[in-house]
Amino acid sequence: MMDTLHRITSDIKPLNTKVQAETAAYLDTLTKPPGSLGKLESLAIQLAGITGQMKPTLAKKSVVVMAGDHGVCEEGISAFPAEVTPQMVINFLNGGAAVNVLARQAGADVHCVDIGVATELNHEKLLSRNIGRGTANMVKGPAMTREEALQSLVTGAEVAAELVSQGTQLFVTGEMGIGNTTPSAAIFSVLSGRQPSEVVGRGTGVTDERLSHKIQVVEQAIQVNAPQAEDPIDVLAKVGGYEIGGLAGLILGAAAHGCPVLIDGFISSAAALVAKSICPEALSYMIASHVSHEQAHVLLLEELGLHPMLQMDMRLGEGTGGVLCLHLVEAACRIMSEMATFESAGISGGAV
Missing domain, CATH: 1.10.1610.10 (Nicotinate-nucleotide-dimethylbenzimidazole phosphoribosyltransferase (CobT), small domain)
Incomplete structure (x- = not known):
């Protein structure tokens, strides 16, 4: 692998x-x-x-929504239950989510990938690439094995290659996974050397009390797993997620095929940081679409050295900010x- x-x-x-x-x-x-x-x-x-x-002329544009569940949700770090992940995947596939609406306006296709959803899903439009039924609880041990982390990266790159073969010229990163701001913050903390208190945000809108608990969860996960900052695959395996690895692989795969990638919000940017850490040359292919309302996204973009095109106070994820930026890409081309x-x-x- x-x-x-x-x-x-x-x-x-x-x-x-x-x-x-x-x-x-x-x-x-x-x-x-x-x-x-x-x-x-x-x-x-x-x-x-x-x-x-x-x-x-970047006529064919694809939004790739990677979906995965997280065992760390057992720790009560999200305002929404884990059951929302598969429910939202079906919403994407049926065209009813915000990213679908904005993608239709921008003339982009939305592709949803089950790379680590805990519930078995069947839908004619679903790209089924499931590696595991949700990650393990990273507070108690590694979220994934190293082999699973590598598989998530390769799977993301394979999805990019498949879509390029179908004509895609421009990618937008999207994700769905209840609780995924927590592993994203853990990844950012380890790879940047910042303290969890600096990088953990409210995600879907947790209370002050739950935010404090969320910081403690990230601190504990890092302490328990001791991820090695100089080895981004080790970091991804121990405190990451399947969809984060899938997006990092998508970015690498798109860059390998000479395609630009619009990076969405905090989770997508954490994946971009993994991709950059694996292959610094990939950074040149990334375009920061916006800076989200998530507390540490501005710091994460600074860590990447990327300058966002928009500031809309958005924090939805899904690829929504990236899709809005497609209009700016079209403007630059025109x-x-x-x-x-x-x-x-x-x-x-x-x-x-």
Whole structure:
């Protein structure tokens, strides 16, 4: 399994700096002051480097919602019962969730993957890739075996490859798993060296009392398992989750196929941190869609070195913030392909 992961990461290439330079130069010939479109220009340059095209067309977009359950829910760290995970998966598959609505507006497909849901699910649209029926309670021992963690990474990369073969050019990360802000916070704490009290947030909206308990749960899980920060797979196995590993693998797989990835909220960003820790080159393929209302998301984005496109005070997950950012990706592409240059518009002076 490790050999497979190595093959995937070895396919992740540096961005095309030549095309990036050409794109930056071309942006300065458009009918606007240099740099006046701000982050749209930075995004256009990044997309050019990823795709190797100055004017890319990213027509087929896929939101991948990885779903998994968490044994740590036994500790009462969520405002919602674990039964909500499979119920929401069916909602995704039936097109009724927020991410489905926003994806329809953006012209994106939503693919839901059962990578670790505790309940057996059957649906014609479900991508069944179940590795285990929920993780173990990480307060009492490792959430997964190392082999299961590796399998979650490889599975995510395989889903990316499958969707690329079907024409996908741009990915959005999404997730569903009651309790998954807790393992995400634990991962962030270990890989960044920050204290749990800095990185544990309210998730689905827990009370002050439950928040304090949630911090203690993360502290205990780290103490019991002693995950090694220099080994991101060890961290993922001991205090992570199947859907977090699946998203990290999806990011790596997308990057290996030269596709940009819009990173959603806190859980997706924790997965992005795992992916970056495994293969730093993958970071260049990531686009931070938004900064969520979750307490430590801004710190997590800083740890990644990513700058969010939006700030909407959202904290739903599912890929909702990432889907909203698809409109900005489309805008950056259209600026490159449709906007007039000073020469073509007959405007003199090369500046406005």
